Every structure is written in C-alpha cells, then in structure tokens.
C-alpha cells in the first residue's frame with residue numbers, strides 16, 4: 542500500500558465559490574488570490590479551475606511565471622510589487638501588473654529603461670499600517686507617477702482593511718471614512734475587499750456607476766482568497782453558513798488497530814490514558830504532513846464517516862484515535878478524514894488555536910494532491 546495521505550481538491554467547489562463571490566459583489570471584477578501555492582491547494586489546478594476570474598494575484602514572481610508557463614493569459618498582479626529592479630524585467634517580459642506601495646518602488650520605476658508600460662495598482666495606507674503610501678501623500682504620489690514614462694494609464698488604486706472580519710468594527714468604519722474622502726472620488730478603479738469584506742461590507746462593493754449618488758464607497762475590484770477555497774473568514778461562522786463549499790478534503794487511512802487496557806497510555810509523553818478498555822486506531826498522518834501537533838486529545842476526525850476523538854499527541858507520521866465508541870466495525874484501511882467535507886477546517890483551526898489559513902497553507906509536500914471534479 543502506498544502512503545494514503547492525500548488532499549483532494551474539488552474543481553466544482555472552487556468554481557461554485559467564485560460564483561458566490563460574484564453574487565456577493567455584483568458589478569465588481571474579481572482578482573483571485575492564489576498566493577502561497579493557492580493557499581496550499583496547488584497553484585495550477587486551482588488557477589485553471591478559477592479560469593473565469595478576471596485576474597489572479599500572487600506574492601512571488603515565480604508564481605506569476607508559473608501561471609504564464611501554464612498558458613494563462615489573465616492579468617496577474619504582484620501583491621507586493623517589485624522587490625528588486627530585476628523583478629521589473631520579469632514583469633515586463635511576462636506582462637505582470639504591479640502593486641506599487643513605496644518610494645523605493647517609485648525609484649525603481651524611474652530607473653527602468655525598458656520598453657514596457659506597466660499597469661499599476663497604487664496602494665495607499667488607510668489604517669492597516671503594513672504597506673502603502675500615507676494618504677496625505679496622495680497628490681504628490683500621483684504627480685510623481687504621472688511623470689514616469691513606463692506607466693500605463695489609467696492608474697488604479699487599492700488599500701487593505703485590517704478588521705473586515707468583524708462587522709461594524711470601529712477601525713473598519715475609520716478606514717472606510719478615509720477611503721471615501723480620499724480614494725473613491727478620483728474616478729479610478731479601486732480595490733478594497735478581501736474575503737471578509739466581500740461578505741461583511743456589501744456597501745464597499747458597488748461599482749462607481751451604481752454608487753454615483755449614494756454615500757457609499759465605490760470599489761469595483763474585489764480580491765478574495767480564502768473564500769474561493771470554501772473557507773469562511775468570519776469567526777464563528779463555518780463555510781456552509783456563508784454559502785461556500787470546502788475545496789480541500791484532507792484524508793488518510795487507518796494503518797493499525799489495537800486494544801489498550803484501562804490505565805495504559807498512548808503516544809509520546811503519555812498524555813492520554815485509557816479510562817476504560819479502549820480500541821485505538823493509528824492513522825497515517827501527522828505534523829510532517831501539516832496536521833498541527835498542537836491539536837489536543839478530543840479533537841474530532843471522521844473514521845469511515847463517523848466522528849472519533851484524537852487520543853494523545855500527534856506524531857510526525859501518525860496520530861491515534863479513540864474508536865471505542867465507534868458505531869461500526871473499524872478495520873485497517875478505513876478512511877480517516879482530518880478536515881474538509883463534513884468536518885470544517887474552521888473548527889479544526891479553532892481547536893489548534895490557529896486560523897484556517899495556516900492549516901491549508903501548512904499541508905506539506907509529501908501529501909499527495911488529487912484534483913477531482
């Protein structure tokens with residue numbers, strides 16, 4: 542038997558989630574965020590399944606080139622822009638769009654001597670205080686950019702929200718106020734919303750035309766990542782509650798079964814002790830596959846479709862499950878689902894004290910990826 546640990550990626554779930562984004566952001570164009578190997582789901586299969594998006598966004602030039610080599614001709618946006626002048630040559634050669642957020646990057650553009658005309662997304666800081674030009678420098682930045690010969694028109698604007706997952710967060714209200722007063726009145730394309738904002742802030746997502754005489758924040762491009770993978774960005778609300786389908790199912794199989802007598806313990810550190818004579822299953826997945834070691838005993842998995850609790854510490858290659866109360870007759874070879882359909886990764890992340898982003902991004906290279914319809 543080959544090692545049965547695999548992540549199954551559903552194309553139909555990915556495309557249904559893209560449709561969910563479009564329904565939540567009518568009139569907006571969609572930049573599908575596929576950075577970090579498409580949040581651990583596999584860059585190229587995901588990008589192909591999402592081919593009806595308007596654009597892709599990545600964090601690394603290498604990922605952008607992989608999209609081009611796969612024949613995808615969509616706009617591809619480098620979320621942190623060029624980090625060195627050589628990135629501009631690659632961007633020129635492969636027609637990549639650039640987020641520009643710093644004076645250093647303006648300097649690189651000023652020194653660029655090639656023939657390209659770059660499509661720019663000028664990123665302004667409205668309160669996240671991570672990347673972006675200070676809002677007070679808006680006019681100065683724009684006039685500097687307009688003096689550059691390597692820049693295509695029209696210019697586009699973007700900013701990022703720090704607290705969009707909490708509806709009515711005062712910080713979000715402050716950011717939206719700044720967006721309204723400085724960015725949204727310029728008649729430029731504007732991108733504000735990540736997944737959380739797509740779900741919580743429909744008022745930020747109206748096209749300029751729709752919002753012309755409404756006191757709203759026109760934003761005509763959205764930048765969802767997490768929700769495309771069928772994961773809810775909202776605390777306490779799983780994918781199903783917000784109309785998303787999980788795209789990844791992380792599974793393995795039982796490779797051993799054993800009886801453990803009352804008082805005997807299981808696993809490293811002897812942290813779990815049988816309170817009764819128990820049936821324990823050993824499954825072929827561990828932290829070496831990206832299943833977090835911090836998950837406590839009691840965390841659910843699905844063994845042949847039935848919930849069963851983890852027993853003891855996660856090892857590198859294996860984990861133990863208490864099957865004493867399993868309603869069926871577990872046998873070696875039974876499927877053990879770690880998250881996915883029927884077992885929200887949101888719940889597992891919560892049990893680990895992590896966020897679902899970390900879990901799906903943390904799937905390791907030895908896990909077989911399987912793409913299904």
Ligand SMILES: *Cc1c(COP(=O)(O)O)cnc(C)c1O
Pocket residue numbers: 574576620701734735736737764765766767768774
């Ligand atoms: C990663 C990223 C996104 C996507 O965020 P999600 O929460 O996954 O939707 C959007 N915008 C920027 C700038 C990002 O870095």
